[in-house]
Amino acid sequence: MGIKRRDFFKMAAIGSVTIRGSKSLAGEEGPALDFAQALGVLVDAVVCIGCRKCEWACNNEHKLSTRTLAEFEDKSVFAFKVQCMHCNNPACVSACIVGALRKNKIGSVDYDAWKCIGCRYCMVACPFQIPAYEYHEALAPRVRKCTFCEPRLVEGKKPACVALCPNEALTFGTRQELLDVAKERIKLNPEKYFDHVYGETEIGGTSWMYLAPTDFVNTELPKLQTAAIPNLTETIQHGVFKSFVPPLALYGLLGLVMHSLREGKDEEEKHDERD
Ligand code: SF4
Ligand code: SF4
Numbered sequence: 001m002g003i004k005r006r007d008f009f010k011m012a013a014i015g016s017v018t019i020r021g022s023k024s025l026a027g028e029e030g031p032a033l034d035f036a037q038a039l040g041v042l043v044d045a046v047v048c049i050g051c052r053k054c055e056w057a058c059n060n061e062h063k064l065s066t067r068t069l070a071e072f073e074d075k076s077v078f079a080f081k082v083q084c085m086h087c088n089n090p091a092c093v094s095a096c097i098v099g100a101l102r103k104n105k106i107g108s109v110d111y112d113a114w115k116c117i118g119c120r121y122c123m124v125a126c127p128f129q130i131p132a133y134e135y136h137e138a139l140a141p142r143v144r145k146c147t148f149c150e151p152r153l154v155e156g157k158k159p160a161c162v163a164l165c166p167n168e169a170l171t172f173g174t175r176q177e178l179l180d181v182a183k184e185r186i187k188l189n190p191e192k193y194f195d196h197v198y199g200e201t202e203i204g205g206t207s208w209m210y211l212a213p214t215d216f217v218n219t220e221l222p223k224l225q226t227a228a229i230p231n232l233t234e235t236i237q238h239g240v241f242k243s244f245v246p247p248l249a250l251y252g253l254l255g256l257v258m259h260s261l262r263e264g265k266d267e268e269e270k271h272d273e274r275d
């Protein structure tokens, strides 16, 4: 049943691409989003105790496995969770040729397994390497990533991970509220916080943002440019459909673009090599 559904959409997508020529299926225009009022979460690595209850909550709610990373810097230990950043201008959304990913008005980036054809371009496009694929599912594998617990948000509840965090390391609110909270924490405790809210400007801003006790170049979060990525991925997509570039070449192109957007780690690596 799953294979038939997937095959049907694969054929529909190919047919549609042929009919529409260079026009991206992911380029459906929606109403402009008010990013300041969209919902998000502030992850504060300064107060996170690494208990991993957020991981348990996510797994319990969705059978999803998110990660909590422990970082070691200047002899201090700190932890923070990683998941989909629910980017303001998501590269995964623009890379998806059938519109299976969509940025929602409330702030979440949603995934529609019914539309997904399993091309995994979203996995290559994501600068945070977040989407995972259910390779073990033979019949109807899905792309898996944080859903922002959207059904809970619609019911007026907090995301499951936020609700269970015992140390208020996760703060839920509108993006503007979170930025205000984050900047106030930095201002009141400059000795504890590195003076940057990760996600405020990176790749056009993200709905989930971070505070840390150290420069983010020392963490797993990539150093990224401030410009949003979708223009690039859409340009590549349009070129692909115009020129009938084979899918493998698209993987290569997307991978190359994402690599070029990572600033810090690469510079650091070059520096290390020189040393
Ligand atoms: S973090 Fe990756 S998967 Fe999540 S919205 Fe951004 S590009 Fe998409
Ligand atoms: S918001 Fe929901 S889906 Fe996302 S990490 Fe938290 S519990 Fe998991």
Ligand code: SF4
Pocket (backbone or CB within 6 Å): 047, 048, 049, 050, 051, 052, 053, 054, 055, 068, 079, 080, 081, 164, 165, 166, 167, 168, 169, 170
């Ligand atoms: S539940 Fe809260 S304190 Fe515990 S690891 Fe997750 S974010 Fe950190």
